[in-house]
Amino acid sequence: xxxxxxxxxxxxxxxxxxxxxxxxxxxxxxxxxxxxxxxxxxxxxxxxxxxxxxxxxxxxxxxxxxxxxxxxxxxxxxxxxxxxxxxxxxxxxxxxxxxxxxxxxxxxxxxxxxxxxxxxxxxxxxxxxxxxxxxxxxxxxxxxxxxxxxxxxxxxxxxxxxxxxxxxxxxxxxxxxxxxxxxxxxxxxxxxxxxxxxxxxxxxxxxxxxxxxxxxxxxxxxxxxxxxxxxxxxxxxxxxxxxxxxxxxxxxxxxxxxxxxxxxxxxxxxxxxx
Amino acid sequence: xxxxxxxxxxxxxxxxxxxxxxxxxxxxxxxxxxxxxxxxxxxxxxxxxxxxxxxxxxxxxxxxxxxxxxxxxxxxxxxxxxxxxxxxxxxxxxxxxxxxxxxxxxxxxxxxxxxxxxxxxxxxxxxxxxxxxxxxxxxxxxxxxxxxxxxxxxxxxxxxxxxxxxxxxxxxxxxxxxxxxxxxxxxxxxxxxxxxxxxxxxxxxxxxxxxxxxxxxxxxxxxxxxxxxxxxxxxxxxxxxxxxxxxxxxxxxxxxxxxxxxxxxxxxxxxxxx
Amino acid sequence: xxxxxxxxxxxxxxxxxxxxxxxxxxxxxxxxxxxxxxxxxxxxxxxxxxxxxxxxxxxxxxxxxxxxxxxxxxxxxxxxxxxxxxxxxxxxxxxxxxxxxxxxxxxxxxxxxxxxxxxxxxxxxxxxxxxxxxxxxxxxxxxxxxxxxxxxxxxxxxxxxxxxxxxxxxxxxxxxxxxxxxxxxxxxxxxxxxxxxxxxxxxxxxxxxxxxxxxxxxxxxxxxxxxxxxxxxxxxxxxxxxxxxxxxxxxxxxxxxxxxxxxxxxxxxxxxxx
Numbered sequence: 001x002x003x004x005x006x007x008x009x010x011x012x013x014x015x016x017x018x019x020x021x022x023x024x025x026x027x028x029x030x031x032x033x034x035x036x037x038x039x040x041x042x043x044x045x046x047x048x049x050x051x052x053x054x055x056x057x058x059x060x061x062x063x064x065x066x067x068x069x070x071x072x073x074x075x076x077x078x079x080x081x082x083x084x085x086x087x088x089x090x091x092x093x094x095x096x097x098x099x100x101x102x103x104x105x106x107x108x109x110x111x112x113x114x115x116x117x118x119x120x121x122x123x124x125x126x127x128x129x130x131x132x133x134x135x136x137x138x139x140x141x142x143x144x145x146x147x148x149x150x151x152x153x154x155x156x157x158x159x160x161x162x163x164x165x166x167x168x169x170x171x172x173x174x175x176x177x178x179x180x181x182x183x184x185x186x187x188x189x190x191x192x193x194x195x196x197x198x199x200x201x202x203x204x205x206x207x208x209x210x211x212x213x214x215x216x217x218x219x220x221x222x223x224x225x226x227x228x229x230x231x232x233x234x235x236x237x238x239x240x241x242x243x244x245x246x247x248x249x250x251x252x253x254x255x256x257x258x259x260x261x262x263x264x265x266x267x268x269x270x271x272x273x274x
Numbered sequence: 275x276x277x278x279x280x281x282x283x284x285x286x287x288x289x290x291x292x293x294x295x296x297x298x299x300x301x302x303x304x305x306x307x308x309x310x311x312x313x314x315x316x317x318x319x320x321x322x323x324x325x326x327x328x329x330x331x332x333x334x335x336x337x338x339x340x341x342x343x344x345x346x347x348x349x350x351x352x353x354x355x356x357x358x359x360x361x362x363x364x365x366x367x368x369x370x371x372x373x374x375x376x377x378x379x380x381x382x383x384x385x386x387x388x389x390x391x392x393x394x395x396x397x398x399x400x401x402x403x404x405x406x407x408x409x410x411x412x413x414x415x416x417x418x419x420x421x422x423x424x425x426x427x428x429x430x431x432x433x434x435x436x437x438x439x440x441x442x443x444x445x446x447x448x449x450x451x452x453x454x455x456x457x458x459x460x461x462x463x464x465x466x467x468x469x470x471x472x473x474x475x476x477x478x479x480x481x482x483x484x485x486x487x488x489x490x491x492x493x494x495x496x497x498x499x500x501x502x503x504x505x506x507x508x509x510x511x512x513x514x515x516x517x518x519x520x521x522x523x524x525x526x527x528x529x530x531x532x533x534x535x536x537x538x539x540x541x542x543x544x545x546x547x548x
Numbered sequence: 549x550x551x552x553x554x555x556x557x558x559x560x561x562x563x564x565x566x567x568x569x570x571x572x573x574x575x576x577x578x579x580x581x582x583x584x585x586x587x588x589x590x591x592x593x594x595x596x597x598x599x600x601x602x603x604x605x606x607x608x609x610x611x612x613x614x615x616x617x618x619x620x621x622x623x624x625x626x627x628x629x630x631x632x633x634x635x636x637x638x639x640x641x642x643x644x645x646x647x648x649x650x651x652x653x654x655x656x657x658x659x660x661x662x663x664x665x666x667x668x669x670x671x672x673x674x675x676x677x678x679x680x681x682x683x684x685x686x687x688x689x690x691x692x693x694x695x696x697x698x699x700x701x702x703x704x705x706x707x708x709x710x711x712x713x714x715x716x717x718x719x720x721x722x723x724x725x726x727x728x729x730x731x732x733x734x735x736x737x738x739x740x741x742x743x744x745x746x747x748x749x750x751x752x753x754x755x756x757x758x759x760x761x762x763x764x765x766x767x768x769x770x771x772x773x774x775x776x777x778x779x780x781x782x783x784x785x786x787x788x789x790x791x792x793x794x795x796x797x798x799x800x801x802x803x804x805x806x807x808x809x810x811x812x813x814x815x816x817x818x819x820x821x822x
Contacts, residue, residue, distance in 0.1 A: 031591070031617070041313070043316070047295075048295055060298045064301050254326065283586030317582070341583075343579070518576075
């Protein structure tokens with residue numbers, strides 16, 4: 001049995017940004033965290049969020065956070081308004097902790113985790129001095145993440161707020177003809193198209209054993225598979241599948257559904273039950 | 275002397291996948307491991323294996339594993355058959371531990387490490403519940419890697435097997451004219467072309483001090499250098515060199531041998547001794 | 549309070565290379581370090597330095613190192629002369645430790661940190677055996693970094709030297725007309741152009757509240773902003789800003805200044821005070 005399991009393990013801090021990996025930005029954030037929370041375990045979620053794409057980061061954070069143990073601190077910085085008046089916020093939700101700019105980045109998590117509490121971080125004495133106007137990931141958000149990691153409660157960082165920035169809700173809407181309208185929430189590395197239809201909400205809850213027609217770009221999908229390799233391997237065959245993030249995905253056998261349908265993130269999808 | 279060296283160090287788990295680094299996939303795998311093996315040291319080998327390219331991942335695992343200390347757990351997931359009936363396997367070989375889908379990914383390591391033992395992982399009680407059909411890296415392989423990291427023996431995960439999937443052997447063949455035929459095993463970031471000619475096997479063992487002619491794509495190589503900067507720096511000069519993975523590589527001085535020769539992974543190479 | 553903060557934290561080793569992330573190179577370096585310094589915290593700075601671009605790596609190391617706690621070991625390998633006679637060096641500077649090939653990679657740090665001491669690493673008994681002629685990152689630099697991380701002083705690794713390789717100085721020069729001439733030191737992921745004009749040196753020290761004209765490629769910049777979102781958001785508007793690395797940057801609101809000006813790293817910039 002390794003020694004590390006005999007005492008409390010080091011705190012975990014995840015990092016999710018649009019900083020890329022070619023610059024020194026991510027390492028600078030980590031250096032500041034390690035200086036304030038020695039021994040922290042630092043985990044990259046991704047730094048390849050499209051520059052300034054808050055909703056893309058919000059989806060990624062939603063999809064990943066429940067894989068981490070209770071008490072994990074998630075630091076997320078996609079921040080088109082860096083240096084402006086937008087607030088830094090810290091949140092507790094679902095047994096985990098979050099720090100981000102107040103621009104909607106945490107909203108998908110907060111929509112889906114019960115008992116979420118959000119605080120405006122006003123404890124500026126924590127920040128790195130001098131505080132760069134262009135790199136708040138290093139000088140503002142890293143110190144806050146480290147404070148959460150060493151045990152500081154969000155309520156000690158500033159006042160509770162309820163007017164934090166929201167994103168458009170993920171929930172699909174149904175029209176007069178009973179057609180459900182959603183959108184493409186994410187296209188992954190393999191070209192799978194994650195839709196806004198969630199497994200645990202209508203219309204997703206109605207799909208099993210029913211016939212349906214899901215319109216995605218130039219194509220229509222009528223098959224719900226249990227796993228990728230479940231059926232025929234005909235070229236260009238599209239199918240729907242419940243993806244690992246809990247949403248309906250459009251996939252193709254060893255091919256890119258995004259390429260076959262021509263859709264990209266944000267495009268509309270429509271679901272008609274048979 | 276740092277405290278960390280006074281007690282048993284945390285277990286090491288390496289990760290090798292084709293998941294890319296833009297999605298949440300890799301972090302989800304890490305979150306599951308950290309929840310089950312708190313304090314584990316997690317090391318990325320690469321996540322940029324070409325999608326579904328099992329042989330490329332097998333080479334990378336072969337090239338890297340001996341750099342790690344005994345007891346390291348190597349988690350490798352390149353899995354075109356995710357969700358199908360292909361087996362998860364766990365192996366002990368060369369003093370290290372491995373977990374992967376049974377599709378040949380471990381085969382180059384198993385070909386070259388003595389005393390390898392391979393087990394079909396049937397201990398489904400370890401898996402994450404519910405078990406996603408599309409993301410077994412998170413729900414199947416991560417829990418198994420964590421079990422190995424906390425000290426579970428592969429033999430406790432399921433029955434020993436001998437019929438695991440093999441890849442075509444790496445060993446070069448010789449023809450009636452005495453010409454050795456191999457292939458390009460890997461092209462690295464610098465354009466060096468790693469061949470299947472190993473240093474410790476014929477014909478590699480015969481090269482020293484002999485004249486030879488190595489045909490690679492559109493070019494022929496006749497010089498064996500000890501290091502990159504050893505000789506002339508003439509533009510477009512190609513040479514052979516024993517690479518860090520133990521295989522003969524075709525290289526160029528501050529240039530890409532792959533570009534100069536026009537070869538890519540899998541292409542044939544031929545060696546004629548002088 | 550986490551257990552990890554009760555005793556000395558594990559040593560930190562950062563890694564900065566041009567190895568890319570698709571090969572096994574970075575993981576091999578980490579495996580060797582972990583075998584010699586169990587439990588070390590390993591932090592990637594970047595591995596996407598343009599191949600063989602020593603000055604780019606030198607800038608990145610300069611920009612990031614002060615974000616790390618005292619005692620951090622920085623391992624930097626961009627090494628066009630791998631295997632040749634160029635020396636491995638180890639340095640202590642600014643309370644931190646550095647190991648790199650002697651090709652100028654440490655020079656920007658050494659120019660700016662007082663009390664720097666540089667040693668030629670001759671302690672070959674530390675190296676991995678056999679020592680690959682093509683992969684000294686793994687077989688030479690990783691062992692040296694591990695030795696520094698476990699507490700070996702640079703002076704125990706070899707003799708002090710003063711003739712280490714320098715890069716052209718960063719300091720801008722002024723001409724007979726009083727125009728300052730500098731260059732583009734770095735272009736970051738967002739297209740911000742970092743110049744060689746430092747905040748704490750002339751002419752940077754003179755900019756505040758003065759009118760100026762900064763010529764960058766095809767464009768001229770006359771505005772100094774405090775933060776990105778400070779002013780108008782007119783398309784194609786360029787402005788100067790003090791960047792997080794302490795140098796004057798040319799930026800654009802949600803756009804790439806590099807694209808708008810057409811400059812790349814190394815291009816000249818000129819500053820005329822009003």
